[in-house]
Amino acid sequence: MLLVMKFGGTSVANAERINNVAGRIKRKYDSGNKVVVVLSAQGDTTDDLIDKAHEINKNPSKREMDMLLATGEQQSVALMCMALEAKKVPCVSLNADQCRIYATSDYSNARIKDINTQRLKNELDAGKVVIVTGFQGINRKGDVVTLGRGGSDTSAVALAAKLKADLCEIYTDVDGVYTGDPRIIKYARKLDEISYDEMLEFASLGAQVLHNRSVELAKKYNVNLVVRSSLSNAEGTIVKEGAKVESMLISGVAVDKNVSRISIIGVDDKPGTAYKLFSELAKKNVSVDIILQSIGRDGKKDISFTIARSDVNDAMSAIESVKSRINYESVDHKENVAKVSIVGAGMATNAGVAALFFEATYSAGVNVNMISTSEIKISILVDEKDADYAANAIHDKFMLQASAIRH
């Protein structure tokens, strides 16, 4: 079968790890697979290069930064080929230019537009393992551009999609997707399967195993993804359409502590208020997550919303600048909050889920500030100090009682 394997920076951080990964690639190749490998830069290489740049210029152009950073992956792929050569595996390394990965011109945050796989296919047909630089593409000018956070995952999925690969394996330092962060959720379990949509919700809820863009791309082109550990032979978690999360109603619980709540009190209760407020926030590039609006009374209403903590200053200045147009009474800002969410494709069709969720928070004695729901997700805002406790209570309730409800 045709296989795309992606390894992150920690998996290739030194000679020993490179040799380990080369051994893993060799086993796949020796079993008769066609293998494309996507690599990130070694260990701290990218950070070291950024430091080196900042020593010379605190604010270098993104174009030159991309030119600099792209060398990290090029070193990884060349070194990996040398390790494979030592194991007598025919192979060739390709950078983004040689692999013809065309991307938009947005230096430091480009998107892959297309891949001309002619050379890649020729090399595969010649019996070679092809090692490709992740995280980068070339734009219309022929300049190197990088793909932004999680870019190597996206490179791997894009190559798998374009080559119609049978499987895209994302090797990482955890052995799959869990029902919750094992550092927080005591009884977290590894999932065998999860659907694209659930994975997307998970990622956006702060469980960064895969970057959203790569999952969106996998969903769009129906790429079979596996998230697994580069340190063990454990099976990992399959991400695919219509994945069955066993007998569980939810696929997991996520906690996001990078949350602030802002409440605007006593806003004029008339049409256009929300538009004026949120378009001003958008102008400042502030992403709003949960929004809650009270029912108007005496011609006034309250609007509350959550944002990332790093956006608080920008949000406050946006609100200040819109004061005269929405005519509010006061602004309240609460820092110590956290978002606890459950994700599960099954919940949309099961009325018992919400009830079970709130039973869990009630039994745990946790006060719920805000609630937001989607087809496959319920999120609540709680005090930060209650978040881990609430998450464990919810997790235990669902994992233990799930089958009881479904049947």
Place this chain on the structure above:
Amino acid sequence: MLLVMKFGGTSVANAERINNVAGRIKRKYDSGNKVVVVLSAQGDTTDDLIDKAHEINKNPSKREMDMLLATGEQQSVALMCMALEAKKVPCVSLNADQCRIYATSDYSNARIKDINTQRLKNELDAGKVVIVTGFQGINRKGDVVTLGRGGSDTSAVALAAKLKADLCEIYTDVDGVYTGDPRIIKYARKLDEISYDEMLEFASLGAQVLHNRSVELAKKYNVNLVVRSSLSNAEGTIVKEGAKVESMLISGVAVDKNVSRISIIGVDDKPGTAYKLFSELAKKNVSVDIILQSIGRDGKKDISFTIARSDVNDAMSAIESVKSRINYESVDHKENVAKVSIVGAGMATNAGVAALFFEATYSAGVNVNMISTSEIKISILVDEKDADYAANAIHDKFMLQASAIRH
């Protein structure tokens, strides 16, 4: 004017030196010049990368080694651009692919075939300083190839030739070409000018200021070269056609200690002997320098020649394998010899040069083993222990008495 400036690895070894070089580039740019800059990899980067590779594979393919090493120059050019950006100099970095430097496919030792300067010219016309990776090109496949030793000098000269630049400045850690190695020749003087041919003889005699290939290219395309220091504002040495070496008969004295002499005693004195011997040596890739053949007597003759010390084993096995065909009596091998040479375009037309040369060695009491002459060079083989002394004696004789002879 259109200017190509080339800086070696020591000139860009760290942030401080990069900033110094950026300052120098800015001054040229601010004076109204169009500037193309060619850079080597920083300091020990290339050696460090080679070590990294050898940790993984003692004998990696040259293709992957080139892929790895090419990142060194790419980092240099990006960092240099960042330094120029900080000084508000418009600039752009180009790697060999972006600069369209086409080369032969000989990984690790490619030769530049052509350069498509379209993008380069566009960037210059847009008022930018263009910073180009030295030492590398792309081959027909689009693979990165490196140009071998002294490759960045060759990149700079090739760009200057193709762009018809007014001047190509090679910045290095010495402030020009000297009449002799200042570590050996006590009264060595810096030359203001030297001709291409003299520079070529110098380089081949072990005075590695410029690599031969770059000088050959400069001569072929009549590129005005200047060798100068990146650490001072001293004028440097101009390398050009018909350079006038002031009132001196010779442009300098060179000493090469990487020499072994082999003598084959009692060879059959008949046609074809030399051919059989030297074609066998060529097969083993042994370069022969000075050759001396005795006049035949009693149907036998002796053949002596000099080679690099690292080639002695290969030479001996070649001689052994040809024994039955040339029927020699014995082989003598002398390790501790050195070559002392004088170079000067003026010597061909001046009968006094050879006499002065041998007067100097005679007065110094140095025994001459072998003699070899060309139009602009005289070389002698002496015992290694005598080499520095002989070189100084010759240098003093010519520098002091040169004008006396000419006039």
